[in-house]
Amino acid sequence: MTTAVQQAGGTVDRPSSSSLADVVDTILDKGLVIDAYVRISLVGIELLTIDARIVVASVDTYLRFAEAVNRLDIAQDKAGLPELVGDMEHGGAKHKTKGALQGALEAAGDTVQELVGDRREPERVPRRRRRDEEED
Amino acid sequence: MPTASAGTYLFGIVPADVEVDPDARGVGDPPGTVRLVRHGDIAAMVSEIAVDRPLGRPQDLLAHERLLDATVTEVPVLPVRFGAVLTGTDAVVDELLAPNHDELLAALRELDGKAQYVVKSRYVEAAVLGEILAEQPEAARLRAAIRGKSQDATRGERVRLGELITQGIEAKRQVDVRRVVAVCDPYSVSMDVREPAHELDAANLAVLAKTADEQQLVRALDDLAQEWDGRVKIRLLGPLAPYDFVTDLRPEG
Numbered sequence: 001m002t003t004a005v006q007q008a009g010g011t012v013d014r015p016s017s018s019s020l021a022d023v024v025d026t027i028l029d030k031g032l033v034i035d036a037y038v039r040i041s042l043v044g045i046e047l048l049t050i051d052a053r054i055v056v057a058s059v060d061t062y063l064r065f066a067e068a069v070n071r072l073d074i075a076q077d078k079a080g081l082p083e084l085v086g087d088m089e090h091g092g093a094k095h096k097t098k099g100a101l102q103g104a105l106e107a108a109g110d111t112v113q114e115l116v117g118d119r120r121e122p123e124r125v126p127r128r129r130r131r132d133e134e135e136d
Numbered sequence: 137m138p139t140a141s142a143g144t145y146l147f148g149i150v151p152a153d154v155e156v157d158p159d160a161r162g163v164g165d166p167p168g169t170v171r172l173v174r175h176g177d178i179a180a181m182v183s184e185i186a187v188d189r190p191l192g193r194p195q196d197l198l199a200h201e202r203l204l205d206a207t208v209t210e211v212p213v214l215p216v217r218f219g220a221v222l223t224g225t226d227a228v229v230d231e232l233l234a235p236n237h238d239e240l241l242a243a244l245r246e247l248d249g250k251a252q253y254v255v256k257s258r259y260v261e262a263a264v265l266g267e268i269l270a271e272q273p274e275a276a277r278l279r280a281a282i283r284g285k286s287q288d289a290t291r292g293e294r295v296r297l298g299e300l301i302t303q304g305i306e307a308k309r310q311v312d313v314r315r316v317v318a319v320c321d322p323y324s325v326s327m328d329v330r331e332p333a334h335e336l337d338a339a340n341l342a343v344l345a346k347t348a349d350e351q352q353l354v355r356a357l358d359d360l361a362q363e364w365d366g367r368v369k370i371r372l373l374g375p376l377a378p379y380d381f382v383t384d385l386r387p388e389g
Contacts, residue, residue, distance in 0.1 A: 017202075021192050023197050029217070062298025069301065
């Protein structure tokens with residue numbers, strides 16, 4: 001195995017064995033297709049997730065992204081865009097009298113402090129549930 | 137029409153001069169022993185299977201891929217699509233191996249010393265949202281407009297914001313796919329860019345590479361992972377059997 005010892009990020013992740021999701025993604029619809037005459041079946045396959053690789057941009061997706069933005073830690077904002085942060089109700093109102101950049105920095109600092117305690121909810125994994133394990 | 141209760145499950149095609157590990161297990165319940173059906177210079181890797189119940193349990197998929205992936209580390213293999221079952225050993229020879237012997241052999245020779253690697257990358261949500269908010273004043277404005285307000289009261293703004301983000305990710309994806317392709321290109325014999333499988337997917341591609349070049353490929357991707365640390369997570373699967381590259385090797389029909 002060439003898997004590197006995990007460092008603090010910044011390396012390619014090389015799983016030593018494929019997860020079911022990876023397997024589905026790797027082999028479904030792929031591989032040599034043999035002539036229809038010689039095969040009994042590609043039938044009778046219970047497809048687990050035929051839609052696993054289809055990304056549909058839906059209103060649900062949009063709303064989810066919007067909510068993710070809403071919950072986004074303001075400290076994630078790119079620095080150096082004071083007008084952006086300054087415009088926000090948040091920093092804007094509070095630091096009206098200060099220079100834009102300074103206001104922005106403080107606004108960011110405030111928000112980090114405000115949010116650090118109650119946030120960090122578990123990361124949502126918007127992966128479709130699969131009806132697999134049921135009839136093992 | 138087949139009424140038999142047993143069939144011959146087909147995994148892939150390998151050169152005839154190989155051996156199968158006697159412990160290798162096939163698909164189905166209980167899984168059959170994997171054996172080779174030889175003809176000339178090629179052989180089919182098969183196992184017996186009951187055909188009265190559907191395939192497709194997780195362990196069937198895993199068994200199919202694991203056998204093929206274990207094989208490609210030793211010898212060239214043409215993976216057959218999951219779920220191919222023939223009526224028996226005779227059918228394997230008469231209908232598959234004999235009529236296609238030369239082109240299957242040629243394909244095996246072409247794949248000798250090569251394997252498939254799959255690069256999967258996904259944006260770190262907070263990072264990519266931050267980029268888009270910084271780049272698009274309209275998105276930043278909408279963000280401010282929904283802040284602290286209920287979903288119902290700001291539904292229109294939210295939909296518009298989400299749409300901008302989706303478009304922003306799509307634009308980034310186009311740029312980043314080109315980047316990943318460029319990074320892999322020097323070590324690749326062939327490439328197949330896959331469609332995103334998830335709304336936060338960056339670039340997904342299958343690379344056919346010489347196994348001798350694997351370390352260089354990994355190093356190049358490590359460099360990219362470092363550059364994109366905190367922004368994009370990169371995973372590399374492989375060596376795998378060349379699932380994405382075999383359909384090209386045989387003419388239609």
